[in-house]
Amino acid sequence: MKVCVLYSGGKDSNLALLKAREEFEVSCLVTLSPKSEESTIFHYPNTELVKLQAESLGIPLIMETCSDDERSSLKALYDALRKAKEFYRVEGVVTGAIRSTYQATRFQKICDNLELWCFNPLWLRDEISILNEALEFGFEIIFVRVAGLDKSMLGKKLTKDIVRKFAERHGYINPAGEGGEYETLVLDMPLFKKKLKISESEIVGKDYDATMIVKRAELVEK
Amino acid sequence: MILVISTCKYSLSEEEFVRPIAEIVRDCGFDYHVRRYYERIKIEDYSKIIVCGTALRDFDYLNHVDKFTDLTDYDGEVLGICAGYQILARLFLNALEEIKKIGVYKVRIVRENPLIKRETRAYFLHRYALRSVNEKLTPLAMQDEEICMFKVKDRDFYGVSFHPEVLNREIIVNFLYL
Numbered sequence: 001m002k003v004c005v006l007y008s009g010g011k012d013s014n015l016a017l018l019k020a021r022e023e024f025e026v027s028c029l030v031t032l033s034p035k036s037e038e039s040t041i042f043h044y045p046n047t048e049l050v051k052l053q054a055e056s057l058g059i060p061l062i063m064e065t066c067s068d069d070e071r072s073s074l075k076a077l078y079d080a081l082r083k084a085k086e087f088y089r090v091e092g093v094v095t096g097a098i099r100s101t102y103q104a105t106r107f108q109k110i111c112d113n114l115e116l117w118c119f120n121p122l123w124l125r126d127e128i129s130i131l132n133e134a135l136e137f138g139f140e141i142i143f144v145r146v147a148g149l150d151k152s153m154l155g156k157k158l159t160k161d162i163v164r165k166f167a168e169r170h171g172y173i174n175p176a177g178e179g180g181e182y183e184t185l186v187l188d189m190p191l192f193k194k195k196l197k198i199s200e201s202e203i204v205g206k207d208y209d210a211t212m213i214v215k216r217a218e219l220v221e222k
Numbered sequence: 223m224i225l226v227i228s229t230c231k232y233s234l235s236e237e238e239f240v241r242p243i244a245e246i247v248r249d250c251g252f253d254y255h256v257r258r259y260y261e262r263i264k265i266e267d268y269s270k271i272i273v274c275g276t277a278l279r280d281f282d283y284l285n286h287v288d289k290f291t292d293l294t295d296y297d298g299e300v301l302g303i304c305a306g307y308q309i310l311a312r313l314f315l316n317a318l319e320e321i322k323k324i325g326v327y328k329v330r331i332v333r334e335n336p337l338i339k340r341e342t343r344a345y346f347l348h349r350y351a352l353r354s355v356n357e358k359l360t361p362l363a364m365q366d367e368e369i370c371m372f373k374v375k376d377r378d379f380y381g382v383s384f385h386p387e388v389l390n391r392e393i394i395v396n397f398l399y400l
Contacts (some may be wrong), residue, residue, distance in 0.1 A: 001232075017345055019234065019237065020234060022233075023232060023233055023234050024234070024313050036290070053234075065373070094234070101326050101345050101388060101389070105325040105326065105345075108278060108324045108325075108347060109325075111278075112278055112279075112324065115279075116279075116282075117232075117279045118277060118278065118279075119232070119234045119235060119237075119238065119277070119375075121234050121237035121238060122237070123237065123238040123242065124238075124241075124242040124245075124387060124388065125241075126245075145334045187310055222255075
């Protein structure tokens with residue numbers, strides 16, 4: 001089966017992509033680029049960087065820009081998936097959804113309307129196990145947005161030590177960041193032919209609610 | 223030993239519909255085996271069976287309902303979830319109707335049962351379900367006009383049209399401790 005992966009460039013969609021590749025042909029990536037962090041459905045920071053990630057993966061990218069409101073986001077997703085079906089003949093969509101029934105319901109309905117299979121290989125996974133699995137696969141992950149975590153985390157690499165600290169704080173924060181506590185960017189993973197190198201960035205916002213804006217990045221040899 | 227049956231055509235769907243169930247079984251301290259719907263299984267080796275759900279577009283298991291006919295003579299307890307509910311309904315000669323339901327909906331309990339006590343909210347993801355049942359099944363819970371939980375009369379076989387692993391884990395846990 002040919003599938004597309006709903007791809008934000010963060011740890012969950014990259015892990016979902018890795019799992020999808022074990023069984024299916026991933027014909028394209030689909031990225032929604034919301035205009036601000038108010039988006040309730042999609043990952044916001046640095047969506048432009050997915051163009052570099054897609055290049056490194058050697059997988060075509062469909063990117064749609066959307067407004068922050070739900071209707072606009074879902075319409076953009078519908079349009080993007082329709083293009084994936086039309087241009088790349090995909091029969092299924094793979095997402096990195098973990099626990100949000102709000103998000104899952106909307107993805108499932110859109111897939112159903114487009115007669116596409118919907119796969120959520122991380123669904124209901126223990127969040128700590130997701131972080132550990134990504135690290136075991138050799139993912140290089142940095143934090144690019146925090147909301148509720150200290151802004152000194154921005155730009156830091158996810159390590160086993162940080163995962164252990166998240167595990168200790170389980171109950172206070174969602175360790176996978178599904179409550180919006182943080183967003184991540186994957187600089188390297190096993191399917192990347194080259195890794196991302198950030199050469200210029202800026203941190204905007206205040207403590208516990210800040211974003212790392214990447215101003216310049218490039219692909220470099222691994 | 224608990225038998226967890228996958229009704230998924232694709233392995234990737236098992237990550238979504240089977241692994242979460244197996245993890246609940248494991249977390250409750252029970253040993254389990256996962257088998258696929260198209261395998262011939264010696265079900266008498268197991269004390270309980272859970273037949274899991276699958277993706278909304280996956281109907282391949284309906285081509286293999288004959289593999290489940292041994293269940294009608296099984297002495298242990300069975301929990302059919304979504305696709306498993308549909309298989310139990312068909313084994314006991316009930317006609318499924320096209321009822322597409324995606325999302326979280328309120329569930330009303332209509333008969334006392336050991337799996338769930340009170341009204342709840344549950345996550346649904348199915349295309350077929352029951353609005354009425356024959357004399358072999360007893361409705362336990364309703365979602366609107368849909369019979370979303372039933373029990374097979376004189377057996378400890380339960381069908382659940384929604385996905386209890388998402389918002390109602392206690393249903394699976396209560397089943398395991400029946």
